[in-house]
Amino acid sequence: MTDKVAKLCTGVIYQVYLRSFYDGNGDGIGDLVGLREKLPAIADLGCDAIWINPCYPSPQHDHGYDISDYRSINPEYGTFADFLQLIEQAHAYGLQVLMDIVPNHCSVEHAWFQAALHSAPDSPERNRFIFRSGRGENGELPPNNWQSVFGGSAWSRITEPSGEAGQWYLHLFDSSQPDFNWRNPEVAQEFLSILNFWYDCGVDGFRIDVAHGNFKSADLGDDTSPDFPYSYNWRMWNQPEVHDIYRSWRACGDERGGKYLVGEVWLPAGVAKGEYVRPDELHQAFAFDLLVQPWKAPEMRAAIDFALTECAGNNFPAWALANHDVHRAVTRYGQNQVADNPSAAAMIAAGRNFAQTDIELGTRRALAAIALVLALPGSTFIYQGEELGLPEYLDIPDAARQDPIWLRSQGVDKGRDGCRIPLPWDAEKQNFGFSTAEKHTLWLPQPEWFAKYARSRQEKLSDSFLAKYRKLLKLRAEIFHPIGNLQWLSDKDVGNVLAFRAGRGVCVVNLAAQEFSVPSTWNLTNLAFNTAGGCQAEIIPANSASWYICENSAQ
Structure with missing residues (x-):
């Protein structure tokens, strides 16, 4: 790399x-x-x-x-x-x-799709996309029941060059976005x-x-x-x-x-x-x-x-x-x-x-x-x-x-x-x-x-x-880089708090509605920043995060 x-x-x-x-x-x-x-x-x-x-x-x-x-x-x-x-x-x-x-997918205005619309079923031009004949007596139903991410059927029917109702093309998103056929090299x-x-x-x-x-x-x-x-x-x-x-x-x-x-x-x-x-x-x-x-x-x-x-x-x-x-x-x-x-x-x-x-x-x-x-x-x-x-x-x-x-x-x-x-x-x-x-x-x-x-x-x-925001980005480069593996300080049952070591720093996030007292066993004294501002190292206000510098943090 x-x-x-x-x-x-x-x-x-x-x-x-x-x-x-x-x-x-x-x-x-x-x-x-x-x-x-x-x-x-x-x-x-x-x-x-x-x-x-x-x-x-x-x-x-x-x-x-x-x-x-x-x-x-x-x-x-x-x-x-x-x-x-x-x-x-x-x-x-x-x-x-x-x-x-x-x-x-691309746009219906892409040159490839326009060529597909003006070509016959099973042609090389159509094979760049996913065209299929419909179900039902006259092909009036979509080829399957897939639903578009944007709502409605994932299939739209075209009018063939002859003017007749024709095949259907797949679009997992909007009908203006036909899916490519990646099975075609x-x-x-x-x-x-x-x-x-x-x-x-x-x-x-x-x-x-x-x-x-x-x-x-x-x-x-x-x-x-x-x-x-x-x-x-x-x-x-x-x-x-x-x-x-x-x-x-x-x-x-x-x-x-x-x-x-x-x-x-x-x-x-x-x-x-x-x-x-x-x-x-x-x-x-x-x-x-x-x-x-x-x-x-x-x-x-x-x-x-x-x-x-x-x-x-x-x-x-x-x-x-x-x-x-x-x-x-x-x-x-x-x-x-x-x-x-x-x-x-x-x-x-x-x-x-x-x-x-x-x-x-x-x-x-x-x-x-x-x-x-x-x-x-x-x-x-x-x-x-x-x-x-x-x-x-x-x-x-x-x-x-x-x-x-x-x-x-x-x-x-x-x-x-x-x-x-x-x-x-x-x-x-x-x-x-x-x-x-x-x-x-x-x-x-x-x-x-x-x-x-x-x-x-x-x-x-x-x-x-x-x-x-600027302060956090500046401190990130100083505290949490070079990047290190994450080590959790907080137990899963410590409450609504996340605390971990990474790089030279420790991040503690208090997600609770009341302030959090940092356990003395965590030995966090060098407070670098708190998002709420104006707090002490051992107290983290509600809904805020504190960063600490710990020179002995795992790298």
Whole structure:
């Protein structure tokens, strides 16, 4: 493993949802010019890399996850030259650049799919996707009963070139996102070519969307789970052949001097991701189990232990408390979670709870939670705006919502728009400094209360959420690196408290509603930081975390 890859496996990566980060040309949509302008803010935070959500050409039915051309840049975001300049400037700031790759599906506007629509059944063009004849007397029923992640059937029927109702194509997500047929070697060859194209441009690695997808069961049999359609459909996910993809991708990256790969792998609780992070496959996979746990020490500890165990002998996990698919941490931790240890089918939904929120409580907990995650062995992914303590915008007007989840569910599921609102940079400027465009032209509306969270206001306060976030990132490099194995100090029955040693430090998180007295036997006297502020080494306030420096901690 190269030093650059090793740094990513233990570093801090900032997730850029480009559309909402910063608008550099005044059209109401974030872009590459805007990202380049704000790179110093990311570097100053103390990050090692940026991960950019899809910025390829796309009709934006799923805001970039429906790709029409894998080798170009969406004109909404700028030019190819803008992207090359971004890489150059990011590297100058010491930031590696990760792109998002979407191998499970593309856009209906992709040239391959358009060719398939204009070709005959069983043609080479159709064999790049998963086309099947329907069931029923006239093929009017889908080929099986699979349900889309976004709601409704996972199959859509096409009109043949002759004008007759024809075959059906599979889409595990929106109907605008046809699934590739990875049992066709041409697909594998195409994606290796795509990876190499971007490596030639200087990209340092990829986050892999739906890394447990791609292959489906060869028979495409019905989902026979007893709780269908709310089940985890094992025929759709986690097929053994998927690992052949990542062995070839790892070999490709290694041949290019060492390129980093991290997978989005959503699997049922208790199903290990260890196979995905074997020495010849992905470097890391996201430890999502921790993200969806309620604010309870036993559940969080179990999720941490599970994540560390499943990748034992390989790299440590990639941790995250938020991303573009779930509600922001301040909101989640300010709610009464609806269920402990959510089922596989409900894991992502557990991160999108619309219950009443105590923002003050959620803010305290979110800061304690990031202190917990930053102290854990592995890498930490920070979703843009989390450093500002932004809550979720739950009350977006219905007419402004754009998520296909909202559209396909006929409004039953409000979707993910609330965590994708354009960021507030300056409280005194139009659109809170995100864009010079007219307010009504922003791609998603900002709430007026965003002013309170604007970076310009937080920069002036020594005890702001942003200031504490920066402090934690700075101390992380001093206390918890070089990275060490985790050793628990707290017993499982110590109460609602988590305490462990890692590197040169000790992290103690008090998840209880009352203060916690640190046992004298832990010998913790050198307090480095507490997220609530103003406390003594031996007392940890409710819903806060303390970091200690212990020179004799295990390495």
